Amino acid sequence: MAQVNVKFRVHGVDSERGWGQDYWHVDFDTRAEAEKFKADTNAKNTAKFAPDFYSQANSIEMIEV
Numbered sequence: 001m002a003q004v005n006v007k008f009r010v011h012g013v014d015s016e017r018g019w020g021q022d023y024w025h026v027d028f029d030t031r032a033e034a035e036k037f038k039a040d041t042n043a044k045n046t047a048k049f050a051p052d053f054y055s056q057a058n059s060i061e062m063i064e065v
Helices: 031-043
Strands: 006-016 020-028 053-064
Touching: 006 031, 020 031, 031 053
Parallel strands: none
Antiparallel strands: 006 020, 006 053
16 A cells, blocks of 8 residues: 655735736645644735735645655
């Protein structure tokens, strides 16, 4: 039986006014690391209106590598 290595992938997007969006992902070894990264990234989004540039972490996915 093959061993399965599990990672946690955070999906996100960078948005820049006039330039559109760029989608990205970052992989982590533990769910806790992924959740911390997501929370830290989204904690920077405190403006009442969308700024000219911002990053947003949208979801966490468990993947097999």
